[in-house]
Amino acid sequence: MATDSMVPPGESPEPFHEEVHDPRRRDFINIAAVSFAGVGVLAIVLPLVNQMNPSADVLAQSTTEVDLSKIQPGQAIKSQFRKQPLFVRNLTPAEIAEANKVDVASLRDPQTLAERTKPGKENWLITLGVCTHLGCVPLGAGEGENKGPFGGYFCPCHGSAYDTAARIRQGPAPKNLFVPNYTFNSDTAVTVG
C-alpha cells in the first residue's frame, strides 16, 4: 500500500471522475436545495400575509340582530354591522311609489326596489350607511337630517345623493348603498350577516 501513503490525509486516493450529466449532480443538489428553501419561505410568508386579515373576534361581530318593532313608517335607525353603520328604514307607501316610478334603465347602478328588499317586506330597506364613493356616512337616517334632493340619503363629503331605495342618483359615488345579506326571523326581527 505504498501509493496510499502518498495521499495526504483527508483526500481521495484517485482523482474523482464523473460522467458529465445535464443537469450535473451539483446543479441538481443546488436546485433541490433552493426549491426546498423556497417552499419553506412560502410556508412562512403565508401566515405573515394572512395575519393581516380580519381576526376571529372581528369576524365574530359579523352578524347583527335588529328589532324592527319600534320603527314607524317614515322612520330610520342607525345600527352597526361589522363596525360599519347600518341603516334600517321603514319606507312609507309614498316613498315606495316614488322609488318604483323611476325608470331603472336610467340609473347609474340599475336595480329595482324589489331587488333591494325581501318579497312582501318592500317597506324594509336595509343598507350599509357607507357612501360607495369614499366611505363617509351619508345623512338622512337621523331625525331632521338632510335627505338630499331625492329624499333618501345625502353624503356631505362629496355631494352624492341617494333616492328612497338608497340608489345613487347624483354625485361621484359609483354604486347604490350596499344591501348586506339578511333574513327575517319574524315580522319584527332581522339578522344581518
Next chain:
Amino acid sequence: MSFPWAKHYEPKQPLMRWLDEKLPLPRLVYNAVGAGYPVPRNLNYFWNFGVLAGAALAIQIVTGIVLAMHYAANAGVAFGSVESIMRDVNAGWFLRYAHANGASMFLLVVYVHIGRGLYYGSYKAPREMVWLLGVVIFLLMMATAFMGYVLPWGQMSFWGAQVITGFFSAIPLVGEPIRVWLLGGFAPDNAALNRFFSLHYLLPFVIAGVIILHIWALHIPGSNNPTGVEVKGEQDTVPFHPYYTAKDGVGVGVFLLIFALLIFFSPNLLGHPDNYIEANPLSTPAHIVPEWYFLPFYAILKSFTANFILDAKLWGVLAMFGSILLLFFLPWLDTSPVRSANYRPKYRIFLGILLVDILVLGYVGGAEANARNVILGQIASAYYFAHFLIILPWVARSERPRPLPNSITEAVLAKHGGTSIAHSAAQA
C-alpha cells in the same frame, strides 16, 4: 467615488488610527460629509434643504420614539393616551406639538428640495438614480405621515383612514378584499390602528436607509450646482467641511426659528379642530380634508366626476397615484441636455406656471367641492399632467438655451467682477 483631489483621511491621534484600522467609520463620515467630499464652490441656499430634510427626520425620530413611550395603540384608549400626553406627561405637549409640526416642516423642506431639483435639473444624467431614490423617499414619507395622522384616533384620523383605504376599493374585483386585508376588518378599528402604529414606527428607519442610498448615489457624480455645469477641476470645488457645514448651519438656524414659532405660538395652525373629537364610526365630519401637504393630490383625486370606460372613482385614484409615479419618468421626459433653468428661458417660465398650478391644486383640495372649484381643479389637474407629458418634451426640443459658462469658476468670477477666463486662470 469623488474627485481625485479629495482630501484623504489621516488620523493623527493614535486612538483614531487604531480605530481606523479596525472599523473605518470616522473615515466614512469624513468622506461623506466631511472635508473629504469636494463640493462645487457656487452652491446657493437652496442646497441647504437636503440637510434640513435630514435634520427634520432626526427630529421626528427622536420625538417619535419618546412619544411612543407614552402612547397606547388601542382604539379604546388611543385618544385618551394622546390627551394624557398633552396634559399629564412632563413636557408631553411640547413633544407632541414638535412631532406634529415637525411632520409639516419635514414635508415643507422636502417640497423645496424637490423644487430645487426641478429648477436646477438635478434629476438629469448622471444623477437619475439620486432622483429616483428621492421619489421613493417621498412615497415612504407620504405613507408614514398618513399612518401617523391616524394614531391620535380623532375624527379626522378615523375618516382619513376610511377614505384613504377606500382608494383601494376602487380597484376592480380584488379592491374590497385588499381593503379588508389592509384594515384587518371591515372598517378602521383596533386592528388597523395597531398595524398603522407598527408601520409608522418602522418606516422612518426605512426612510433613513434609503437616504443613505440617496447620498451614496449622489456622491458618485458629486453635487449639482446652480449653473448645472459639471465640475472641471479642483478650482471649482471646496471641501464640504467646513464650507458647507457652516452654510448649512445657518439654514438649520432659520429652520429651527420657524419651527419654534409654529410650536410655541401657533401649534394648531396646520391641524384640524375636528381631530380633537374622538373617532366616531357613525358620524362623518361635515368637511373632510387631508393635511396641507396632501391637498394638491386630493384635488387631483376629486377632479374626476364622470365615468369614462372606468369608474370616476377609479380614474381619480389612478390619476392621484399617477401624479407621483410620473416623477419616476422625469429624467427621460425632459431630454434637454442643459440642466439649470437659469440657462433655459422657456423651461423657466413653464416651471413657474407649474408652481402656480400646484398652488391652485392645493387651494382646490382644501376648498368646498362647488361647481367653480371642480372646474378649476379639473383644469389644474390636466395642466399638471400636460406639463410633464407634453410641455417638457416639447420645450426640450424647441428651446434655444442661453450660452453656458465654461466652468463653475468662470461663472463665479463673472458674478464677482472677474472679467475673463485669463483672469480666472491666473488666480487658479
